[in-house]
Amino acid sequence: MIELPEATVIAQQIPGTMRAVVVYESHWGNTAAIARAIAAGIGPGTPALTTTEATNAALADVDLIVAGAPLLGFALPTEGMLRNMGASASRDPVPPDLSHPSLRTWLDALPAGDGRAAAFETRIWWSPGSAARAILSKLASLGYRPIAKGQRFIVRGKYGPLREGELERARAWGAELVRSLASSG
Numbered sequence: 163m164i165e166l167p168e169a170t171v172i173a174q175q176i177p178g179t180m181r182a183v184v185v186y187e188s189h190w191g192n193t194a195a196i197a198r199a200i201a202a203g204i205g206p207g208t209p210a211l212t213t214t215e216a217t218n219a220a221l222a223d224v225d226l227i228v229a230g231a232p233l234l235g236f237a238l239p240t241e242g243m244l245r246n247m248g249a250s251a252s253r254d255p256v257p258p259d260l261s262h263p264s265l266r267t268w269l270d271a272l273p274a275g276d277g278r279a280a281a282f283e284t285r286i287w288w289s290p291g292s293a294a295r296a297i298l299s300k301l302a303s304l305g306y307r308p309i310a311k312g313q314r315f316i317v318r319g320k321y322g323p324l325r326e327g328e329l330e331r332a333r334a335w336g337a338e339l340v341r342s343l344a345s346s347g
């Protein structure tokens with residue numbers, strides 16, 4: 163048996179020959195929960211990775227990158243926003259997890275590729291702006307071809323929780339992505 167380094171994350175082998183990873187930014191856990199549900203919908207063992215865990219090695223030979231982030235200040239969060247969130251964390255009901263780079267920073271460091279892409283965001287229902295659109299556009303500019311429109315998952319308040327049924331919807335969307343990937347040639 164081949165011993166793999168502990169840090170190596172093996173991407174899910176979707177039935178057939180395709181592999182996928184879900185990468186997320188999350189400060190209060192809503193996007194992380196959606197990411198895990200999408201990964202479960204894609205197939206058992208599909209990793210849902212923080213931006214720290216989603217190293218180039220973890221993405222090697224991946225056919226589909228699904229990336230997601232919260233919509234904050236009507237936009238895909240910037241490092242500046244995260245710094246401000248850190249400065250005002252004592253006023254939050256639960257302090258934000260700021261231990262990982264933003265998805266924006268992760269995307270800036272992502273090498274160009276020729277795989278497929280999908281993107282999602284968590285948000286309150288009425289807000290203008292779209293993090294998913296910004297993610298998809300960045301992935302497309304790097305050569306990753308979108309296989310689905312950006313998907314929105316809704317929270318009930320500023321910090322969550324997720325609206326009822328969103329985890330199930332995320333899981334179903336993950337399964338749908340596998341079908342889109344298979345038919346996208």
Ligand SMILES: Cc1cc2nc3c(=O)[nH]c(=O)nc-3n(C[C@H](O)[C@H](O)[C@H](O)COP(=O)(O)O)c2cc1C
Nearest residue numbers: 188189190191192193232235236284285286289320
């Ligand atoms: C400081 C702050 C700013 C936010 N700005 C927006 C916004 O502009 N539009 C929106 O739809 N939701 C906004 N939200 C709600 C978040 O998008 C939502 O809670 C998201 O699910 C948080 O994701 P996370 O728990 O994975 O960090 C904001 C929340 C916070 C705390």
